[in-house]
Amino acid sequence: MEHNEQPSKDATSRRSFLSKGLVVGGAGTLGTGLLSTGLLATNFAHAAGSTSSSVTKGDVAILRFLAAAEIIETDLWQQYNELGGIQDSEVPGGSGSAPYIAALSVLDGDMSQYIHDNTEDEFTHFTFINAYLQSIGANPVNLDKFRTLPSSKATGAQQIGRLTNLMQLTVDTSWWTKYRSRTKNPDFGDSFAQAIPGLAKGQFPAIPRSDADLAPANHIQAIANTAGFHFGFIEQGGTSLYPSLAQRVTNAVVLRILLSIGPTEMAHFQTWHDKAGNAPALTDPTNGLVFPNLNAAPFGGEDFQTNLIMPEPTIFLSRKFPPVSIIRPTETKGAAMGAAKALTDDGLFIGQSKEFFAALHALAQQADAAQRGY
Numbered sequence: 001m002e003h004n005e006q007p008s009k010d011a012t013s014r015r016s017f018l019s020k021g022l023v024v025g026g027a028g029t030l031g032t033g034l035l036s037t038g039l040l041a042t043n044f045a046h047a048a049g050s051t052s053s054s055v056t057k058g059d060v061a062i063l064r065f066l067a068a069a070e071i072i073e074t075d076l077w078q079q080y081n082e083l084g085g086i087q088d089s090e091v092p093g094g095s096g097s098a099p100y101i102a103a104l105s106v107l108d109g110d111m112s113q114y115i116h117d118n119t120e121d122e123f124t125h126f127t128f129i130n131a132y133l134q135s136i137g138a139n140p141v142n143l144d145k146f147r148t149l150p151s152s153k154a155t156g157a158q159q160i161g162r163l164t165n166l167m168q169l170t171v172d173t174s175w176w177t178k179y180r181s182r183t184k185n186p187d188f189g190d191s192f193a194q195a196i197p198g199l200a201k202g203q204f205p206a207i208p209r210s211d212a213d214l215a216p217a218n219h220i221q222a223i224a225n226t227a228g229f230h231f232g233f234i235e236q237g238g239t240s241l242y243p244s245l246a247q248r249v250t251n252a253v254v255l256r257i258l259l260s261i262g263p264t265e266m267a268h269f270q271t272w273h274d275k276a277g278n279a280p281a282l283t284d285p286t287n288g289l290v291f292p293n294l295n296a297a298p299f300g301g302e303d304f305q306t307n308l309i310m311p312e313p314t315i316f317l318s319r320k321f322p323p324v325s326i327i328r329p330t331e332t333k334g335a336a337m338g339a340a341k342a343l344t345d346d347g348l349f350i351g352q353s354k355e356f357f358a359a360l361h362a363l364a365q366q367a368d369a370a371q372r373g374y
């Protein structure tokens with residue numbers, strides 16, 4: 001296999017495409033861009049294939065937040081791919097870490113392929129949304145100025161600035177029980193037990209921070225297990241974000257974009273849900289992090305059994321209706337800020353600048369201000 005130290009021509013041209021012209025800088029520029037693009041978008045709605053309502057200012061705001069979320073997803077998946085995936089012309093960069101890949105492979109022999117494919121998908125999500133934004137005269141989103149966080153020092157990682165930090169994660173693993181509950185729904189204010197209680201407190205790496213993390217065996221396996229549960233956390237978030245925001249889209253083409261990208265997040269989530277269940281029970285000797293046997297007491301049963309990977313039916317809209325198998329949550333109010341908060345609580349942005357949070361929050365607030373018809 002050929003390993004690329006430099007981004008390929010494809011990646012470079014993607015980057016320069018995103019840097020051209022209507023580039024978004026800090027939070028101040030974001031606001032101006034949104035005001036002006038709302039007007040432009042209306043003029044270009046027919047050129048972009050709209051058959052009914054024009055693209056509204058709210059549609060643009062929703063697309064721009066999704067572009068930012070996808071850029072953030074791409075940044076973290078790229079880091080996983082460099083060390084644990086497959087580096088090729090589709091997903092260039094890095095050269096792999098054999099001990100990390102071996103530990104990931106305990107969850108599934110195809111983990112590297114899945115990491116590669118998930119990474120490529122995220123690349124295409126933000127690249128497409130930005131291209132669509134440009135096609136309607138709206139500003140694409142560019143977060144390059146915030147690529148300031150350090151890379152892993154482990155052999156196999158590129159040494160470039162990152163948007164996200166995968167080395168101090170506090171992973172919320174309640175998605176595991178949320179999708180198994182037959183009686184609760186986060187949209188009703190319900191909360192859910194953690195599958196891996198230790199991961200939800202403290203800070204843990206999901207990639208080796210340096211080659212010192214490659215041993216002892218239960219330490220690098222704990223890092224791979226953490227990644228396995230983090231994959232599920234990230235993708236179930238995306239699975240909820242798209243239907244949550246789609247409820248406030250006005251234009252039919254923009255709705256089609258959300259309805260067509262969103263379910264691919266579920267394809268990822270379903271895969272990761274299955275693989276996380278294969279994470280071996282262990283205790284990390286370096287920090288005491290415990291991965292329990294989810295099929296044995298006090299775990300086990302319908303809330304934890306590892307092969308119960310399909311969504312259980314649960315309450316939806318009102319308790320007067322029969323339980324139904326659904327994505328959860330899908331409440332639209334505050335969905336963008338909720339996503340920004342979840343990613344922040346995850347530890348992904350530890351070390352990021354005030355300007356980064358201001359820009360992310362501005363994008364989220366604009367998206368959450370969108371209403372159908374406006």
Ligand SMILES: [Fe+2]
Pocket residue numbers: 070073121122125238265
């Ligand atoms: Fe995505």
